[in-house]
Amino acid sequence: MREKKLLSKSYDPHPVETRWSKFWLEENLFVADVDSSKPKFSMVLPPPNVTGVLHMGHALCFTLPDIIVRWKKMQGYNTMWLPGTDHASIAVHNVIEQSLAEKGLSREKIGREEFLKLAWDWKNKYGGVITEQLKRLGCSLDWSRERFTMDEGFSRAVKYVFVSLFKENLIYRDYYLVNRCPRCRTVLSDIEIEHKEVKSKLWYIKYPFPDSDDGIIVATTRPETMLGDTAVAVHPEDDRYARYHGQKVILPLQNRLLPVIADETVERDFGTGAVKVTPAHDPTDFELGKKHQLEQIIVIDGNGKMTEAAGEAFQGLDRFECRQKVVEKLEEIGLLVKIEDYTHVVGHCYRCKTIIEPHLSWQWFVRIEPLAKEATRVVEEKKIVFIPENWTKTYFEWMYKIHDWCISRQLWWGHRIPAYYCQDCGHLMVEMDEPKACQKCGGPVQQDEDVLDTWFSSALWPFATLGWPEKTRDLEVFYPTDLMATGFDIIFFWVARMIMMGLKFMKDIPFREVFINGLVRDMKRRKMSKSEGNIIDPLEMIDKYGTDALRFTLSSLAVPGMDISLSEDRMAGYRAFANKIWNASRFVLMNLSDEEPDRINRKDLSLPNRWIRSRLFRVSHQLSASLKEYKFYEASEAIYHFIWHEFCDWYLEFIKPELRQGNRTTQEVMEDILKKILGLLHPFMPYITEEIWHHLPGTGRSLLESSWPEPPADWLDEEAEITMNFLQEIISEIRTIRAENRLPLKEKVNLWICGNSHQKSMAEPYEAAIRQLAGVEGIEFVQELPVDRKLLRGVAGTTEVGIQVARTIDLKAEKERLEKEIAKTKEDISKLEARLNNDDFLKRAPAIVVEEHKQRLVELKLKQEKLARSWQELVN
RNA sequence: GGGCGGUUAGCUCAGGGGCAGAGUGCCGGUCUUACAAACCGGAGGUCACUGGUUCGAACCCAGUACCGCCCA
Numbered sequence: 001m002r003e004k005k006l007l008s009k010s011y012d013p014h015p016v017e018t019r020w021s022k023f024w025l026e027e028n029l030f031v032a033d034v035d036s037s038k039p040k041f042s043m044v045l046p047p048p049n050v051t052g053v054l055h056m057g058h059a060l061c062f063t064l065p066d067i068i069v070r071w072k073k074m075q076g077y078n079t080m081w082l083p084g085t086d087h088a089s090i091a092v093h094n095v096i097e098q099s100l101a102e103k104g105l106s107r108e109k110i111g112r113e114e115f116l117k118l119a120w121d122w123k124n125k126y127g128g129v130i131t132e133q134l135k136r137l138g139c140s141l142d143w144s145r146e147r148f149t150m151d152e153g154f155s156r157a158v159k160y161v162f163v164s165l166f167k168e169n170l171i172y173r174d175y176y177l178v179n180r181c182p183r184c185r186t187v188l189s190d191i192e193i194e195h196k197e198v199k200s201k202l203w204y205i206k207y208p209f210p211d212s213d214d215g216i217i218v219a220t221t222r223p224e225t226m227l228g229d230t231a232v233a234v235h236p237e238d239d240r241y242a243r244y245h246g247q248k249v250i251l252p253l254q255n256r257l258l259p260v261i262a263d264e265t266v267e268r269d270f271g272t273g274a275v276k277v278t279p280a281h282d283p284t285d286f287e288l289g290k291k292h293q294l295e296q297i298i299v300i301d302g303n304g305k306m307t308e309a310a311g312e313a314f315q316g317l318d319r320f321e322c323r324q325k326v327v328e329k330l331e332e333i334g335l336l337v338k339i340e341d342y343t344h345v346v347g348h349c350y351r352c353k354t355i356i357e358p359h360l361s362w363q364w365f366v367r368i369e370p371l372a373k374e375a376t377r378v379v380e381e382k383k384i385v386f387i388p389e390n391w392t393k394t395y396f397e398w399m400y401k402i403h404d405w406c407i408s409r410q411l412w413w414g415h416r417i418p419a420y421y422c423q424d425c426g427h428l429m430v431e432m433d434e435p436k437a438c439q440k441c442g443g444p445v446q447q448d449e450d451v452l453d454t455w456f457s458s459a460l461w462p463f464a465t466l467g468w469p470e471k472t473r474d475l476e477v478f479y480p481t482d483l484m485a486t487g488f489d490i491i492f493f494w495v496a497r498m499i500m501m502g503l504k505f506m507k508d509i510p511f512r513e514v515f516i517n518g519l520v521r522d523m524k525r526r527k528m529s530k531s532e533g534n535i536i537d538p539l540e541m542i543d544k545y546g547t548d549a550l551r552f553t554l555s556s557l558a559v560p561g562m563d564i565s566l567s568e569d570r571m572a573g574y575r576a577f578a579n580k581i582w583n584a585s586r587f588v589l590m591n592l593s594d595e596e597p598d599r600i601n602r603k604d605l606s607l608p609n610r611w612i613r614s615r616l617f618r619v620s621h622q623l624s625a626s627l628k629e630y631k632f633y634e635a636s637e638a639i640y641h642f643i644w645h646e647f648c649d650w651y652l653e654f655i656k657p658e659l660r661q662g663n664r665t666t667q668e669v670m671e672d673i674l675k676k677i678l679g680l681l682h683p684f685m686p687y688i689t690e691e692i693w694h695h696l697p698g699t700g701r702s703l704l705e706s707s708w709p710e711p712p713a714d715w716l717d718e719e720a721e722i723t724m725n726f727l728q729e730i731i732s733e734i735r736t737i738r739a740e741n742r743l744p745l746k747e748k749v750n751l752w753i754c755g756n757s758h759q760k761s762m763a764e765p766y767e768a769a770i771r772q773l774a775g776v777e778g779i780e781f782v783q784e785l786p787v788d789r790k791l792l793r794g795v796a797g798t799t800e801v802g803i804q805v806a807r808t809i810d811l812k813a814e815k816e817r818l819e820k821e822i823a824k825t826k827e828d829i830s831k832l833e834a835r836l837n838n839d840d841f842l843k844r845a846p847a848i849v850v851e852e853h854k855q856r857l858v859e860l861k862l863k864q865e866k867l868a869r870s871w872q873e874l875v876n
Numbered sequence: 877g878g879g880c881g882g883u884u885a886g887c888u889c890a891g892g893g894g895c896a897g898a899g900u901g902c903c904g905g906u907c908u909u910a911c912a913a914a915c916c917g918g919a920g921g922u923c924a925c926u927g928g929u930u931c932g933a934a935c936c937c938a939g940u941a942c943c944g945c946c947c948a
Binding site for chain 1: 878879880881882887888889890894895898899900901904905906908910911913914915916917918930931932944945946947948
């Protein structure tokens with residue numbers, strides 16, 4: 001006797017998830033073996049922010065690769081999926097500053113050391129939240145290799161990279177106009193700026209000539225910056241202003257003399273064609289200023305407040321207050337000519353949405369072109385491919401016009417820049433370890449105050465996590481990784497930079513394929529955001545529907561290159577699917593043989609067994625093919641349909657009579673098929689499949705360790721598929737007739753089947769199943785249907801069926817049903833005939849297509865004939 | 877301004893030169909000894925528009941409209 005554990009009546013995900021999630025970790029099922037002889041498949045997880053909370057974007061971005069990893073593992077790969085978290089410099093920094101502000105404190109007040117202590121405390125307290133949530137999602141991550149971007153080894157790798165790049169002159173320090181967020185009080189790189197349209201004004205201001213009331217009118221969107229103007233510029237070929245080249249105008253409010261310069265970058269169509277030039281506060285003006293050697297006057301400081309240089313009247317004002325005041329003053333002195341409504345694009349901080357301020361300061365930059373060149377080349381040469389492919393274009397577009405990368409941030413939480421300045425002579429030293437004294441004059445040294453852009457360290461993720469710069473075995477075995485799965489929003493931030501750094505320091509690509517998943521949107525296709533209040537919380541969904549249902553929903557909606565509109569209805573549908581599998585398994589368990597299975601002999605297999613094996617063969621290949629191309633939706637659809645509508649609806653129903661007779665072979669096939677189904681479904685729904693697996697006798701430690709079901713080619717059985725299809729048609733036809741005539745299943749009927757001898761021989765052995773599935777009592781095969789007023793007639797394929805009922809039938813309804821079907825058939829026939837009567841079609845269409853059309857026409861005509869006869873019988 | 881994607885059933889979406897598909901919702905029926913989170917049946921479509929290529933176009937090409945995203 002074998003051990004069988006029966007299942008409860010419905011599936012309750014939560015205890016199951018808790019149990020297996022714990023089991024997988026305790027048994028180290030996800031831990032990769034560096035000495036394995038199997039081929040490796042490795043990935044690194046895009047590290048979520050250490051203080052983050054799981055959202056639907058994560059859920060998608062982590063579920064899809066998990067499907068791949070589990071599938072690969074079952075296929076016999078030595079899989080390694082490395083998890084970790086990112087220190088999220090600016091995000092954490094903001095949180096700590098905010099909590100300080102609430103207590104009336106500031107980072108300056110408590111100092112760097114104390115601040116960092118608070119940040120680490122915060123990290124230690126909340127850093128585990130997201131990793132626990134990842135475990136709930138069921139991700140098969142190798143937690144023994146978990147890393148943090150600020151752990152000791154990683155920090156050393158970051159420092160090493162900085163020092164190396166500096167020594168190679170690929171990192172430099174420069175006084176440059178950069179984007180600064182006055183609220184976050186740090187500079188940001190170009191791609192951290194969000195450009196958004198803003199409704200604003202265009203102010204026209206007159207800059208008078210020294211010796212007349214006349215002047216040049218300039219238009220500006222930022223009147224407050226005029227306080228720092230050092231020129232007025234016009235286009236050299238603009239006739240309106242030609243005579244003023246080289247002359248001077250007076251800068252109102254400041255009463256400075258400004259030169260009128262000519263430069264072809266001036267847009268003649270903008271405003272009056274004359275523009276004010278503020279080199280310290282506008283990127284275009286900055287370039288212009290450099291070209292014409294203009295003075296840079298800083299009138300706005302890094303916090304958005306007006307400086308002393310702005311003048312007594314404005315000093316200390318916020319930049320927007322100042323704008324107001326400047327406009328008022330100009331109006332007072334009659335130099336404000338007019339104000340127009342104006343819509344233009346303004347840069348905002350990607351984190352806090354504050355309008356950024358161009359800010360002139362000393363910053364660190366990565367010289368990007370040499371790195372970008374290599375990174376572009378490997379994609380051009382298809383050493384790295386994007387999936388879907390069209391993201392390649394996006395990648396190239398950015399790479400071709402890339403700017404140097406500003407990597408310094410005026411924050412404290414992060415990797416502090418390993419640059420040291422001599423207090424005495426100002427000498428700059430960039431070293432792995434802090435120099436004790438100035439290498440030049442022996443004076444005391446001080447470290448640079450700034451930290452590095454978070455993305456600088458993230459860029460090293462695929463190799464620094466594996467122990468680099470040490471030469472580790474992990475690095476040797478698992479680098480380069482095979483797949484990177486992430487969102488398109490960080491192709492520039494992260495993917496491109498990983499490629500650059502990987503090539504630079506490992507001399508090899510960091511990954512071979514980049515799978516870009518879509519954005520998760522709500523039902524109205526809107527981006528989910530806290531402020532919109534349209535967030536669908538994955539944890540809430542897990543509580544409500546179970547992890548497997550959530551995973552399957554995401555997978556079934558994941559069409560490469562498309563965003564996902566998430567609906568809760570869909571999730572409810574897949575919870576039902578989980579329950580369906582549960583109950584099908586329950587049925588199987590209730591009907592299992594008590595004895596050890598024998599070897600299944602192919603000759604003993606009845607039709608449904610041959611059919612389901614053939615179907616499973618096809619589905620298993622379909623799944624592998626779909627997953628290979630990351631068509632998760634296609635794979636999900638295939639396994640869903642197979643389990644529910646073939647295995648449950650037809651196979652299990654069909655074999656009930658055989659099971660009742662205690663057919664051992666059928667019992668064994670059924671068990672085998674279920675086991676294989678669980679395997680095929682496991683990557684998508686790991687929890688429920690593992691749970692059921694352990695209820696089945698003779699199974700191992702974990703379903704994840706069993707091999708991916710790939711039945712041998714001799715499972716394919718076209719004959720069984722044809723026969724089964726024929727029976728399905730007959731049964732469906734009878735069911736339709738019954739439903740249309742309100743004949744409940746318990747009202748047993750007699751059935752006539754009128755087909756040729758071949759059809760008869762196909763159906764005859766399965767009378768029991770037909771009885772079971774169509775509620776039939778007696779079955780008779782006849783040459784012609786008898787003339788009988790109480791006979792309901794129909795045509796299944798080309799086979800006529802008639803069912804006899806005890807009571808009088810509703811002639812009208814039955815007539816209507818037949819008429820409808822006749823009309824439909826007629827329509828199909830005329831479409832086909834039209835085509836077959838077309839000489840061009842016969843001449844030019846492939847022979848096989850023509851043959852198919854002809855065949856179909858013959859069948860339809862036969863059907864029409866039979867339907868007409870049935871109808872005739874009815875009206876007589 | 878440049879680029880990318882979309883427009884197919886009430887809704888959410890697949891498909892991609894030769895029969896218009898799925899899930900969900902809707903309508904009707906059924907507690908058929910695994911499952912009412914189920915089962916059986918049914919209705920529901922100018923495949924955005926205009927033109928072209930083709931024997932044949934929802935599908936390929938060109939253009940238009942609308943929606944969304946990215947970059948300046």
